[in-house]
Amino acid sequence: MKRRLISSVVTFVMSWSSVAVYGQAGEGAQFLDGIGETALIARYLFTGNSEDWSRNGYHATLHGEATYVDDEQFGRVLSLPGGRDGGYVQIPGRALANMESLTVTGWLNVKDLTPWQRFYDLGLGNDRYLYCTPVGQERADGCRVRMTAAGYGAEKGPATFRVATGQWVHLATVLDTTMKTLSLYVDGVRVGRSAGVDWTITDILDQENASANRVYIGKSLYDGDADFGGRVYDVRFYGIALSDRQIAVIRRNALSGEDTTVAETATPVPDEPETPIEETPSLYGARLAAVPDIAAETVVGHLPHLPITLPAVYADGAVGPPVRVLWPAPTDTSQVQQPGTYTVTGTVPGTAFAPKAVVTVQPASPGQPRPEQRLEPFPLGQVLLNRDDQGRDTPFIKNRDKFILTLATTDPNAFLYNFRDAFGEPQPDGVRPLRGWDSQTTRLRGHASGHYLTAIAQAYAGTTYDEDLHATFAQKMNYMIDVLHDLSQKSGRPATEGGPCNADPTQVPPGPGKDDYDSDLSRDGIRTDYWNWGEGFISGYPPDQFIMLEKGATYGGRNNQIWAPYYTLHKILAGLLDCYEVGGNPKALEIAKGMGMWVFRRLSVVPTETRIKMWNRYIAGEYGGMNEAMARLHRTTGDSRFLKCAQLFDNIDFFFGNAEHEHGLACNVDTLRGKHANQHIPQITGALETYKGTQDPAYYQVANNFWGICTHGYMYSIGGVAGAKNPNNAECFTAQPNTLFTNGFSEGGQNETCATYNLLKLSRQLFLFDQDAKFMDYYEQALYNHILASVDEDNPGNTYHVPLNPGARKRFGNARMDGFTCCNGTALESSTKLQDSIYFRSTDNKTLYINLYIPSTLTWSQRNIELQQSTRFPYADTTKLTIAGSGTFDIRVRVPRWATKGFTVKINGRDQEVDAVPGTYLTLRRSWQDGDTIELKMPFGFHLGPVMDQPSIASIFYGPVLLAAEEPEPRTTWRQVTLNADDLSQSITGNPHTLRFRTDGVNLKPFFETYSRHSVYLDVTLE
């Protein structure tokens, strides 16, 4: 049985493929030939330009005599003359710098038999390279792909007959670092494969100095070779090893001439049977004696909240952990339409147990309860991170400083570049624009500037410990806001006195000399007629993308396509509001109000039907947390139009099921299935902010129910989500809940880091309303094991996805803060507010919450109390709180859910009798005196975090800390370990003070200190 399980893993890694899904969208959509877009690093169609049609903006440069010609087969293609110094294509060196596996595909029409002309060549020089040539010296040994990281003599790679000249041929090469193979495909068929290829792309390219990397199409790294002669079309680079079937599908679809992309969140059906689930009882399953039935209650129209685990009965009176139960997840509320009772039956994976829940449906009570916000966070400057009790920098201080010190060196003008460019303003001397998603023609440009505004506002507020830094960030923030304010004041007003203008956001005309709106942001194509844009407009580009979205534009790189205008705007508005609320800059609010009103005026005349379509349009309609920004504007200004505007962003189907509000999240129906994770999570924080304004409990239910569904049914052990192989997109939730093993662990990665940033934000917000410890237990889990773990060792480089497949590796980017993805953006925010959830106070200042055990000093100014927390946690299991000041109030300390080995309290050195229940808060009530101390001890233990639908695949935790196995090389299978069933600690040796352990022949260390190859999930056998 075990063997079958392992081989099934290999099967899906190796040969997973999806059917092609046909749609009407253009390039850059979610699925291209059935492959999720996160796998696509760059794509060059060469139908008239050398732009990268992926969203990454790795535009190529043509050199020499490269021209575009008409072609019978593909319309218009690139033509290269061949010969010495003929002509070639150069791709930015950073595009592939931190890849491991790599697939390259493309169409070539070779002119003649000049030997060694390259399809592509990439590397650092003559001893480190990967190349493919269609024509070698000899006929039978001509077409080849070769790789080495150790000089010519060590080269490896297969070869086959040289390709025919004068006709189109589809070539593909696949470097699979997991299988250590290098394969060659001609016309969709694998014609050769070499084994034992130990190198990855990181071995032949430079990650630090990407400009040293040479990546060519049509040119050799070796100067003696001739350039490619012939035609080139649709060259793609994928960051994963594609399967035989996927290569064949790419070729077949190109020949069929059909558009093979889909923009909507369609769910491709896997063309293989679902991965078989282990049927033998695994982990604790073999020892179970019984799993009890339960009773549950709900009200009409609302699906019940059933417990994620049940206390199990173990054989022979043994003690074991609660057992995970998977309950059916209905797609509507038909079961709860009438008062009465019904029974649902759950499953315990890997066992025959089928616990029942008898659900009583109560009549809906008139007037749902309205949860109240009872807690407030402290301002960032009132909580200072400290060194640990041995004077060492903590992981929190280290990550804070990596970001703060690099941020302090950034030039605000780089983050203003696109805004000045949009308004036709000159750039100050020497300013270098950002690259990546903020480059000149990228239709998301400006998004990083929004994150930057938030980050410098937080950095300003949080650096009360350092006068110079504090002043630096004040200056940067105020400068940014001054420039943005000046620009925003120009919108909709005459450029010169008495000149023409349009103040009305709904009457923006197409750009000068244009018949229609377009998203052309090129230097020559961008419109800069700001006087026509309507009052208050501010963004990194002109208003066209907003208007095009209303008119049905889809996501893509053409001038009639767009990339999420409201997503960009949300970052900018959130940044402005943070500069106001966190940074105290009043001008920032003025800018936000102006743009908020621009949005309100436009959207309030858009029909509901159109809005529903807009917000459901993949990526194009992604709006971040626009509803949150608008509800914040309402909260700060009291202007009810902003609250109305927030509701115009209701994602009605997602929130409420349909226009009649018949199911959806508000009724606890799971509408997450297959959806893009981080497109939707900020909408949920927005729903909660909308609740604060409207007091409509449905919005609260949307947020609260989402949190439960998401963290129960879709979460990996580090606290992240997404990473689906069905639908095949690393950024999507799995197609069904509770199926991470079956439908998750996509090859393209899991755990998009910005999604976890948003889940943390949602968790703390919910906790302010509902002081259930589960929210802060999750917060601790994801803060330590994903957010802390997402930053590079000695610089602020950070992760996009955090892959958890066997033997995976984190990839860090943007160490220099000059080219941002979404996750690079939220990383700036996360690491400038690491202290924001350690403590909360009740709004009446009668209770102090200690949520996290992190060395820090709190200033509770309302009560004139200073509280010092000193600890080495998590390198020790104790913490000490010292109170300066006095008063009678409650201190509530979190008893973590993992603290099952006890939780003891000493006050002023004396043991207290407490009833500490894991997963709750413990209240310490007293008249506190100056100098009082509280010592908490919570012994760590080892426990397992299994995948819900395959419990034998599990992570090992020590207290709150997820331990990763160090892997010397890539793996095709889960690492197997055998542990003592009665007491895991019998099988694990090591040092709890350094958190370095060893079990079954492998080293374990905290995932947040792991920078090399790792296994976070292991195949665990209990004995």
Ligand SMILES: [Zn+2]
């Ligand atoms: Zn992201």
